[in-house]
Amino acid sequence: MxxxxxxxxxxxxxxxxxxxxxxxxxxxxxxxxxxxxxxxxxxxxxxxxxxxxxxxxxILGMVPHATVFSQSSFQDWPEVALELEKDERIIAAVPYVKAQGMFSARGNVRGALVNGVLPEQEGRVSIIDQHMKYGSLDDLRPGEFGIVLGDLLARFLGVTVGDKVTLMVPEASITPAGVFPRMKRFTVVGMFSVGADLDGSLAVAHLQDMQTLMRLGDDIHGLRLQLTDLFDARQVVWEQLQDMPRHMRGSDWTRTHGNxxxxxxxxxxxxxxxxxxxxxxxxxxxxxxxxxxxxxxxxxxxxxxxxxxxxxxxxxxxxxxxxxxxxxxxxxxxxxxxxxxxxxxxxxxxxxxxxxxxxxxxxxxxxxxxxxxxxxxxxxxxxxxxxxxxxxxxxxxxxxxxxxxxxxxxxxx
Structure with a gap:
């Protein structure tokens, strides 16, 4: 007691x-x-x-966990992709072509990053197909020069699905009238919204269309990698580069969004x-x-x-x-x-x-x-x-x- x-x-x-x-x-x-x-x-x-x-x-669902790219011609990417996917830490390796460009439409101008992708493989490395507001990635067909814009980017340009936008890339085209920036008109076939700043700074086009615009032929800029654990990105890239030719380079998300x-x-x-x-x-x-x-x-x-x-x-x-x-x-x-x-x-x-x-x-x-x-x-x-x-x-x-x-x-x- x-x-x-x-x-x-x-x-x-x-x-x-x-x-x-x-x-x-x-x-x-x-x-x-x-x-x-x-x-x-x-x-x-x-x-x-x-x-x-x-x-x-x-953010990291839209941004690749890691990338492997070449400082010279990169035409043998299918073999490189298959070799990379043998690593159990790598879920997928898909090609890309990217370009910083300037969009113009209805008197509005806006800079953005344009990614050239293969629509049928994009879902392996990105969540963009899960956040399509209008249209679909399947509407990107080679030769038709369709483009998918972020929701904020489309609103700033004042365009919607079916409208035309002009893309200017920092590549010179020599014509009889002089040197002009390379330009191409695209048709908006879709819009995505992930609720992030990428909605106002990213656009997606078909890989072959971007190869044509950038005059790459069959070359690509690199391979985007999706990993089982994004925190292993730096280690995985470093290990893979050891078995690749010296002209190959790599990067990972910690360099772009790590800060x-x-x-x-x-x-x-x-x-x-x-x-x-x-x-x-x-x-x-x-x-x-x-x-x-x-x-x-x-x-x-x-x-x-x-x-x-x-x-x-x-x-x-x-x-x-x-x-x-x-x-x-x-x-x-x-x-x-x-x-x-x-x-x-x-x-x-x-x-x-x-x-x-x-x-x-x-x-x-x-x-x-x-x-x-x-x-x-x-x-x-x-x-x-x-x-x-x-x-x-x-x-x-x-x-x-x-x-x-x-x-x-x-x-x-």
Whole structure:
């Protein structure tokens, strides 16, 4: 029975209405601080996880995990592709021709990257066919000079499916009238939307049409690789180049989008650290609360000691009180944080629709909406950290209470 005394008295102190309302206010502040700290940390980390997921699924779903290209003629690409696909880490190797060009239509001009692809193989290395807004990649037929534009690019040019656009590439064409940039009219046969900045800077045409435009003959610029694990891209490319001719070169996504991925990871760590400090400050308030409670309850402590309570029992009383405050704040904060993380995307979309504003412009950010991904391992780490800090905050006040001598405490009672 004596083992249960600290637990029951600690709960009683937590529930009791104190004569000193300031102590009650500090106790409530500590609990609210923990609640807000835990909730905000869960929400922010979920949003950062969402950005990380979108980078992997959308941006890196459109951008090749790795590329292998030649500094000279690259006509034997079918044999090279078959050899690459023998590596179990490489899912697919498909050809491409790319060009930086300038589109013009209806008086509007916009620069973009144009990829020449084989429509029947594009789905092996890209998610573009899953995000077609109008038309299909199958509408890209050799010799017809059709083109698929990103949704934002098409809107900027003021065109839709069936309209004509003129593509100018930085290759000189010598004519009797002089030297002019190479130009070709394409017909828009489709539009895609992946919700990223690529919607405004990417277009896709048939491989043979781009070979004709760039006057490559049967050459291609390189092979795009899809890997089982994108984080192995650098190692896989380096190993494959060892068995290839010296004129072959390679690249991977870490060179084009690696900085963005690293920035998201760094921001996640720094924001997590800052918000953890907020939780630590809220937990430290428990120290102030319990110190004042110990001072306010000196008479009660002395009476318990004279009735036979040991210093360990006195210490347990205030540890229970502090842990209850921390547990309550953490539990409420976890519930609010999980609820917010699961609904923040819909809430932000509703606010954007209600006030006709857009918080994330795809012309500025790499995605156009606020993503969120709740990971339970993050939740458990946050909850565990908050509870541990709450427990540690109770040790000094509880130890101080256990050192109170009954005679000193009752001298002036």
């Amino acid at each position: 004596l083992d249960k005394i600290p637990f029951f008295i600690g709960l009683r102190y937590t529930r009791a209405k104190r004569r000193n309302h300031f102590i009650s206010f500090i106790s409530l502040t500590s609990m609210v601080g923990l609640t807000l700290g835990v909730a905000v940390l869960i929400l922010v980390l979920s949003v950062m996880n969402g950005f990380d997921r979108e980078l992997r699924q959308r 963005l991925f690293q920035a998201i990871q760094m921001e996640k760590r720094m924001i997590g650290l800052l918000l953890t400090i907020i939780i630590a400050v809220a937990a430290f308030n428990i120290v102030s609360t319990l110190v004042m409670v110990v001072t306010d309850k000196q008479g009660d402590i002395a009476i318990l000691r004279t009735l036979g309570a040991t210093p360990g029992m006195i210490m347990g009383i205030f540890i229970v009180q502090g842990v209850v405050i921390g547990l309550t704040g953490t539990a409420i904060g976890t519930g609010l944080g999980v609820l917010a993380a699961l609904n923040v995307s819909d809430f932000v979309a509703w606010v954007e629709q209600l006030f006709d504003i857009q918080f994330l412009d795809s012309n500025v950010y790499f995605i156009s909406y606020l993503p969120s991904e709740l990971r339970m391992d993050d939740v458990w780490i946050i909850v565990s950290s908050a509870l541990v800090m709450s427990f540690l905050s109770t040790l000094y006040p509880a130890w101080r209470a256990s050192r109170i001598q009954p005679a000193d405490a009752l001298r002036y009672e």
